[in-house]
Amino acid sequence: MNDFSAPITDVPVVDVLSAEKIFANGFRGLAPIDLSIQRGAFVSLIGPSGCGKSTLLKLIANLIEPSDGRVQWWRGDFSKVGQAGRQLAFVFQDPTLMPWARVENNVRLPLDFAGVDKAAARTRVEAALEQVELTQAARRYPRQLSGGMRMRVSIARALVTDPDLLLMDEPFGALDEFTRNRLDEDLARLSWERGLTSVFVTHSIYEAVFLSSHIIVMAAAPGRVFAEFSVDEPRPRGEEFRASARFAALCRDLSALLSDASFASRG
Ligand SMILES: Nc1ncnc2c1ncn2[C@@H]1O[C@H](COP(=O)(O)OP(=O)(O)OP(=O)(O)O)[C@@H](O)[C@H]1O
Ligand SMILES: [Mg+2]
Structure with missing residues (x-):
């Protein structure tokens, strides 16, 4: 069966299959990672500096290759992505x-x-x-x-x-919080309207909770998935969500997980 002819809703956009990254200098950037990203998901990667968020995003972008394991796009190789018009x-x-x-x-x-x-x-x-x-x-x-x-x-x-797949590495990291909030709202609306599948790297707990359907908390030494966290809140989201008690509770939960991830990163 040709995977690309399968009903699109049944096909994960990205599968990271025991992908590992050891750099040329021998440094183990990522321990084997397993991750599946469904169509329409907004997945954020969060974790302490140096835990491998950018490395994982680059693997998903096919900018670097895993040392072991593999990444699949729409259940196929990267070479098929363009052929299928994605x-x-x-x-x-x-x-x-x-x-x-x-x-x-x-x-x-x-x-x-x-x-x-x-x-x-x-x-x-x-x-x-x-x-x-x-x-x-x-x-x-x-x-x-x-x-x-x-x-x-x-x-x-x-x-x-x-x-079909939008990958962003701390795009709003250098901006003031007010501007960042506004851009987050635009991004939330755009990704919802376009049915985008997004992977987003951030250091901001608030931003991750506001935007994401799923949050991957990573830890370092070696880089790995520490916890996965769903944000089951209807999208698109606006200022009301940010002001809600539920938002505050989710941020608290994520903050606690991040603190555990930082502790676990001490190697
Ligand atoms: N080409 C490379 N060769 C050797 N080590 C590398 C290389 N690229 C990244 N690293 C190391 O791999 C680890 C993960 O790097 P990465 O850039 O993915 O972290 P990050 O989670 O994105 O950090 P930050 O939040 O600071 O952006 C770091 O310790 C980094 O020094
Ligand atoms: Mg980075």
Whole structure:
């Protein structure tokens, strides 16, 4: 049976199957990890600095290869992802925009790479900029934007490819809490509207609880999954959820788990 023809709802988007990472210098970055990410899930990775969150995200992005075990995408190899017309998009902590190019050209970059024709590309760039509320800034240069706006450009550049899987590594880490909360709300709405499957690295307990359907708490020495935590709260979520007693209780529970994970990371 060809997996890609199976009903999409029955196929996990990512399976991490006993994937392990030992770096070239012999350092064991990740002990074997098993993880399955379902379509539409919003999964956050949280854990002490150096526990392997970015390493795991890079494995899922196929930016690095596991030393042992494997990762599957839609139950197939990475080479089949593109053949099946699926898209992965990655948002780094640092927005990495081209300083010499206007916002609209930065966002259009992946479409230029993919050879999308000009008229179609323009429509898609406009739609992506509208989704992150940057229509007015389309003709500005990155240096003329605030940090939060630059991050929204970076998200628009990921969304413009219409990804099935969106991977984000601490995208809002450098922003003030107010801006971060607003971007979290935008991201919650966008991922819900688009039925995105997302993996999101963060150090913020509040952000993880607000956004996620599932939270993976990691520990270090060696990098591993310490606990998994579901947030069974309807989505999309808004300011009411953040102000609720349930939100506070979930944050407390996650904080306790993180504290245990930090303790367990002392090796
Ligand atoms: N290429 C590499 N070679 C050797 N060690 C590495 C390499 N990349 C990462 N590491 C080590 O692997 C561990 C996990 O790194 P990683 O960047 O995944 O952590 P992290 O959880 O994302 O941390 P942070 O929260 O600080 O971003 C760290 O101890 C790091 O020093
Ligand atoms: Mg990291």
